[in-house]
Amino acid sequence: DAGVIQSPRHEVTEMGQEVTLRCKPISGHDYLFWYRQTMMRGLELLIYFNNNVPIDDSGMPEDRFSAKMPNASFSTLKIQPSEPRDSAVYFCASGSGGWLVSNYGYTFGSGTRLTVV
């Protein structure tokens, strides 16, 4: 398995532009998470999906952020319009639930480093 795949690896954009980050989870995983990492706040959970359905988006900072999961193999995180304070590394992770949920950990992608200038 190729693991969790994120694209692009790096993104530099101007303030006000729309940014779309992409994630392909591990096949068979029914949970998908989007995290943001900054030096000041560490890893913050933005939103997570179970079976393609958003379960909790309370971590999404504001309406400029939106996430979708149209099918089990693809998710996007969109920022529109982007601002300099959105600069961070955005990680996607996937994992399994089910009856033996305690057995399963999460696998992270390599992240997308976003710089908004």
Added chain:
Amino acid sequence: KQEVTQIPAALSVPEGENLVLNCSFTDSAIYNLQWFRQDHGKGLTSLLLIQSSQREQTSGRLNASLDKSSGRSTLYIAASQPGDSATYLCAVRPRDDKIIFGKGTRLHILP
């Protein structure tokens, strides 16, 4: 609300020493606890997963323990090497599945 704390925030030790990293969490109702390693500018690599019913897990020179009742976990690294230098993150999976991370311990092994 579940909170995860890692102490110390940074640690430097000479090569060859054994060391312990600490993680504490406020709510013992968890499914599991996971230790990750993050190299500078890279993603997270899972090191060890401890289920809620387990007390420890071992992988090579790494040993992780879990004491749910006291809300604590430790990561023990034996015979440290310069290649162990990284940030180590502890994460708990509570019953609502919102895995919560500590801020990590930055480890530097001195050659």
